[in-house]
Every structure is written in structure tokens, then in C-alpha cells.
Amino acid sequence: MRRAVDFFLLGTLFTITFTKLRWGVGPADVRIAELFAVGFVVAFVVMRVLAGDWRFPRTVQVLAAFFLLFLLVYLIGYFNLSTAASRDLYAKGMVTFAIHFTFLLGAVSYLARRSEPFFWRAVKWFCAGLAVNACYGFLALAYAEATGGGDLDAYVIEPITGEAPGLQLFGVTGGLNIYRTNGLTLDPNHLGIMLIVPLLVLLPLYLRLPRGSRLRVPLTVLLGALFLVELATLSRSAFLGLGVGLIVLAIPYGRMFFSARLLVPLGALVGVLAVVVAQRSGFFESILRVRTNLESSSTQTHFELYDLLGPVLRDTPLFGLGKNTFAAYYEFLTGKSNWGPHSYYLSVLTESGLVGAVLVAAYLVYVFQRLGAARRIGQALSASGDSGAVLLRALAWGLTAALAGTMAANVFYLTMQMYYFTGLVALAFAVPLLLARRARPAPPAPT
Numbered sequence: 001m002r003r004a005v006d007f008f009l010l011g012t013l014f015t016i017t018f019t020k021l022r023w024g025v026g027p028a029d030v031r032i033a034e035l036f037a038v039g040f041v042v043a044f045v046v047m048r049v050l051a052g053d054w055r056f057p058r059t060v061q062v063l064a065a066f067f068l069l070f071l072l073v074y075l076i077g078y079f080n081l082s083t084a085a086s087r088d089l090y091a092k093g094m095v096t097f098a099i100h101f102t103f104l105l106g107a108v109s110y111l112a113r114r115s116e117p118f119f120w121r122a123v124k125w126f127c128a129g130l131a132v133n134a135c136y137g138f139l140a141l142a143y144a145e146a147t148g149g150g151d152l153d154a155y156v157i158e159p160i161t162g163e164a165p166g167l168q169l170f171g172v173t174g175g176l177n178i179y180r181t182n183g184l185t186l187d188p189n190h191l192g193i194m195l196i197v198p199l200l201v202l203l204p205l206y207l208r209l210p211r212g213s214r215l216r217v218p219l220t221v222l223l224g225a226l227f228l229v230e231l232a233t234l235s236r237s238a239f240l241g242l243g244v245g246l247i248v249l250a251i252p253y254g255r256m257f258f259s260a261r262l263l264v265p266l267g268a269l270v271g272v273l274a275v276v277v278a279q280r281s282g283f284f285e286s287i288l289r290v291r292t293n294l295e296s297s298s299t300q301t302h303f304e305l306y307d308l309l310g311p312v313l314r315d316t317p318l319f320g321l322g323k324n325t326f327a328a329y330y331e332f333l334t335g336k337s338n339w340g341p342h343s344y345y346l347s348v349l350t351e352s353g354l355v356g357a358v359l360v361a362a363y364l365v366y367v368f369q370r371l372g373a374a375r376r377i378g379q380a381l382s383a384s385g386d387s388g389a390v391l392l393r394a395l396a397w398g399l400t401a402a403l404a405g406t407m408a409a410n411v412f413y414l415t416m417q418m419y420y421f422t423g424l425v426a427l428a429f430a431v432p433l434l435l436a437r438r439a440r441p442a443p444p445a446p447t
Helices: 002-015 032-051 057-081 086-111 117-146 188-207 216-233 236-253 260-279 279-293 297-315 344-383 388-409 421-440
Strands: 020-027 028-031 168-173 176-180
Touching: 002 032, 002 086, 002 117, 028 032, 028 421, 032 086, 057 236, 057 344, 057 421, 086 117, 086 421, 117 176, 117 188, 117 216, 117 236, 117 388, 117 421, 168 344, 188 216, 188 236, 188 260, 188 388, 188 421, 236 388, 297 344, 344 388, 344 421, 388 421
Parallel strands: none
Antiparallel strands: 020 028, 168 176
């Protein structure tokens, strides 16, 4: 049974950003990661029933309390629904919420019980899935450029799902198409914001690797490749999040930012980019000009959406419109039945009101508090000569930076309610539990 639980957990973490791999089941979409997650939850519960063991770490107990509180807020919001369309969207949102949070409870509990090597396997599979997503995004972009607009999704994704979402055509300059890669996600901004997670998580691990580590070269190549794909998304929100995350990492690792370990590969990467840009300088100048224009219609749309907050807080201030119902209430304005609020914070305030916003704030504070505990325990263990704790502390800093960067990026985008964010916080909650276990004194040997 443990092998089945391992398989479904690692499978979930690996596919958690593959949002193009989805199938329509009635009015809803079922994603591959959600199939793995349901499999994990079922296998985990069966294993615990067979073992007769219902002990859970205190962290999981607190998370269960958050789950019940979120559920209560969303159920109260149900009474603000007024149309069939809003009730359908509400039902889909509640099912997604239930799957995500039950997966979180099971994943944290399971990781806390497993060995430290298995936890690192989970981190590797999570980052590997993001790397595969980025790799596919690069291949799709290269194929479109080489074929004058060819769609790789038509050959890879459509045979599996029946759909070929394709790349986003951003515009045309000098007779050349400008594409934004979205990888295995549905939007280039989603991919860009997701990619700040492996960039910020792996960077401190790379900086703290011991001399002669076999992982240095692979991580150097991986970080460089991820950053290139990040650039190809042309996502300003992702760049904002990456900048905020790097500021966080500068607190413990600022000096190491100027070490040869980082500056040499960074210089090589800048050199490659300079050669590419020099060959098509006009093309890239046009892109830079457009993406730095804060007066564009796309930019103004993001700001104008915040104007919709006032009427909601006036009419339903405490519990909002109802979970996942923004699109139904504002279809008359947007003209689209699937138009989201394009901001996580706008989504929280409009769909769950002030009470939901306070609850979300408390939840995020708790995530940061647990990561803070991990950093403190890791620092104490490192000071005592525990070399293994060095990388766990670096991981805790990386997860802190990734969380801060994701929150910044979500001012104008909506990825914190996506499934990958559940995987991120699951790892964040598990790190302090592993470090606390490492800090416990070994039991005395039998006499």
C-alpha cells in the first residue's frame, strides 16, 4: 500500500502544473493532477485505516481547522447565489477546493512520517514537473518559430485530450510573429508565475551545495534554462514576483550573489542573450517597448477590474458573491462566461468577502510562521555542525522567497488558487516538521 501512496503523491507533484492535460466530464474539467490527487487521498486513507493509526502532527490539526473554517465561509456564501450559472460555478469551485485541501492534509501528514530522503524525492519530482513544463514550452515556441506558426499541441496534446490550446500570438512586428510560450499551462502568465517557484527554490540550494557536489552542473544548466523560458513568457507579473523573491533571498545570501559560483554562469547566460538579441535587435526592442508600456489596454484592464470591488463590498461585504462565481456575476460586463477576476486578492474579496479575506490572510501568515520556524531550527542545527540541515534551511528560505514572490505576482494574476500552489505550501509545511524531528535528541541506547 505504501508504494501506491508514494506513486500517487509523486505523480501529483510531477503533474501539478500540467493544466493542458484535462478532459471534459459533463460541465466540469478533470485534470490529470486531480486524478492523481484523488488516488493519493484514497490510498492514504486506506493505509491509515488498515494500520489503525489516526495520529496527526499538530500542523495538520491546525490545517484541518482552517479547512473547516474555509468550508463554513464558502457554505454561507452559497446563500448569496441567485442564478443557475452561479450555482454551477460554485459547485465546481467547491469540488476543486475539497480535492486541493484534502490532498494538502494528506500530503503534509504523509511527508511528516516518511524519511528525509523521501521528502527530497518529493521536492525533486515537484521541480522536475515544472522543468518538463518549461521544456515543453521551449519546444513549442521553437517549433512555432521554425514552421511559421505551427502548433506543437496539435501533435502532443490534442491526441490525448481532444484539444489543442496552442501558443498565444502576442503580436506582429517587422513581419515577424511574437509568440508567448505557455508550456503545459493555458496562459503564458500562469507558466511565468509558476516558474518563479523552481527558480527561487533551487537557487539557494545551488548556492549552498558543498564543493565538488555532482549536482552543481545540472542545477546550473537547469536554472539557466528555466530563466530563459521565464523570459519567453513575457510575463510582467512573473518578473515582479521573481524580483520580490530575489530580494527575500538577498537577506541570507546577498553576499553569495556576488560569488563566482553565481556570477560566472550568469555572465555566460547574459552573453548568450546578448548574441541572440543582437541578431534581431529591432524585434526585441519592439517587445521591450510594449511590455514596459503601463498605459496599454491590457495593463489598464487589470487596474479597472479593481473598480468592481466596491459594488460587491457594498452589497455582500461579509461573505461575498460565492466561491468561484465572479464570472457569472460579471458576464454582463466582460461578455465572457469564463472571465476570471485576474487577481487573487480581488477573487478572495469578491467571492468570499471580508471574512474570507481575513481567513486567507491568517492562513498565509501561518505558512510564513511555519517557514520561519524551519529557518530558525535549521540555523540552530547548522551552527551545531549538522551539515544536512544546511540544505533544508536553504530550502526553507527558497520556499519563503517563492511564497512571497507568488503573492506579489498575484496582485494582477490568479495562480494562488491553482493546484500547484497547494503543492508548494505542502512542501512548506513539511520542512519544519522534518527539521524538528532532526533536532530531537536520539533515544538512549538500550543497556
